[in-house]
Amino acid sequence: MEGNVFERNRRDMTLFAGLALLVAVIFLTQGSVYSLRMLVEAGCYAMIALGLTIQWGYAGLFNVGVMGFIAAGAASSVLITFPTNPDFWNSNGPQLVAMFLVKLAFSAILLWLANISGRFGVGRRLRGLLIVIAIAVAYLVLSAHMTTMAEQIEANSGWIGGLGLPVLVGWIVAGVVAGVIAWFVGKICLGLRSDYLAIATLGIAQIIKHFLKNADWLTRGTLTVSPLPWPVEMPSGGEFIMARASYLSLVAIAVVIIYLLLERAYNAPWGRMMRAIRDNETAAEAMGKNVTSRRIEIFVLGSVLMGFGGAMLIHFASIYDPSGFLDLNHTFLIWVMVILGGSGNNRGAIFGAVFVYIVWVMSEPITLALFDVIRTYGVAWFDWDPPSDFNSRALQMRVFVIGLTITLVLRFAPRGLLPERQARH
């Protein structure tokens, strides 16, 4: 490549310097406690955006269910790290859950046997019938067990409580759970065109959220769980700055490590192969690449990062509330971060995440102030009677702006602020 390091990275440096300036201004005007909090959340979003940018930017997979993976990760981390609930362990709850797991394992084996029965000379039709029977039996047994389990646990001990393990274990499990869900979704949809993946991820996200909202026995449903433990010293006695700063450094370290690994992967043969599949699927297939399984690979990897980021986010908030997972904040905001920052460019994803998150947080007071002006003048000049839910309506303006940003970026700057830089070999 021609030009020195500075020449090549001028755009990145300018944008990141501008971002640093913005952060500095916020620190000066809003105080450190508030700004640290914003930066931690932006860091968690950066992790999630990295997950999305490898799915979309490296492999061209359209995932509209980011919220589902975040929620799944957050819920599993809560279950792993929250202190144990002695009522549950003293009741018959553990037996019920163990029985459920045994039944689940049996159903999985049954289904697997039905699925491979073709190898033992079972005909196609019979195999289909066997699979349907296996699914039906498994569903009836499991849902019946789940109903009684949920009722008894809720009656005896409220909910099953956590396992009380260290937070880092929780975060890793969060990634694993999100990855497992992604594997199932990918296995079904990734052989087909990306529209199907979009539809399926949309569905899975809604279902995960519905499940978490209604599963009182598992995660207290909408009753919320708090306080969630932190991996670092919790803030005590009003001393927020140290606690938040150490959380921030932890998040930053995680983001940097993941960033370095992803950069390495992008420039490695693996990344080159992914881009080849993205840009010309037929050619890649003709070269002997297994397109579907590579896509599953990267879809799972991206979702692992989303689950991980979701867990970091929820522990920082310290309160787990399934109604708090919104398509807007946890799917589409992240999409804006990725496509505005530049899809396929990890630096772009990080820049986009921090920048868009700051704008997003700032947009609430700005919108309210703006609409307050409209209300004042509307009342004064036109005798207008503003509706009682005026403020909550005003915030809907942000939904509109997010949608507008997506369509405008796609049309006028499809490569984003920091375009992907493809190495020429």
Added chain:
Amino acid sequence: MNDLVFFINKGLLSGMIIGSIYAMGAIGVTMIFGILRFAHFAHGDMMTLGAFVTLIIAALLASAGVVLPFPIAFAAIIPAMAVTAVLAIGLDKMFYKPLRNAGARPVVLVMASVGVTLMLQGLIRLFAGVRARDMFIDQPKDIFQIPFPGATRAVILTEPQVVLIGFTVVAVLALHLFLTRSRLGKAMRAVSDNPELARITGINTNHVVWATWIIGGGLACAAGSLLSMDVTLKPDLSFNILLPIFAATIVGGIGQPYGAIAGGFLVGFCETLAVFNWSVLLRPIQDSLWFELPRNMALVPTEYKLMVPFVILIIVLIYRPTGIFRGRVL
């Protein structure tokens, strides 16, 4: 017998009603999918938009002093369909056409439609708030009670439900005639089957695209309005109704309007029958059963209703990605 009537009311009729809604939504989605080749995520919000247009026209008519022998909202649907169709074409011109002309990948169009759905959602809620509204401005809806032989309960149908079922039949017939008899309809089928071939035979693609949005937008408006007349008008349809509609589209086969109708009813019936409490039907023959009837024998708890279209979608994607009517796999 009363239990049977209960089954007809709660199972069959509600399945048919929600099925008609899904069918009308899915026709639009399947035609857009077939002709423009992308999954239109803004369809749910287009339905909400159509319902609001109907409400506004009905309110205007009412304030102009128009009195009709039936609720004004029904009369307002027809002009509202026209308005929504025009709006749909406008959305296409502003947001999808530039991308198509620039040769963007289909998935970019899907993403743009997600952007459009957010914009519509934001605007509707900005101007109308999120509270529920009554589509019948101060007019009661008629409720028809059809006596059922041998039962004290009656089969219950409300006025919007009757209109909805009638409308669906008319719309399906009209669509069939349009697609098989008219020049434009045949052109649409040709473009859906093979766009390149259609273009070199001299079919005007622009007209085909317009016709697609007119049909899609008009039916979305009708479905949205009739659904909100049956219950209330709330701007929360978007993603919740999108999944069943997409499931209906894919079950029916992409690009197959008849498949979409079949798929819509299939998904609608599956949904209501899955949450239906089957022990009601078995209760009369409890004595001859070998087990104690549980209180609730629904296959799926009501709060997980959304699971049903999703599971249907997954099963179809695994075993028959072309759908029942042999649509395209994109």
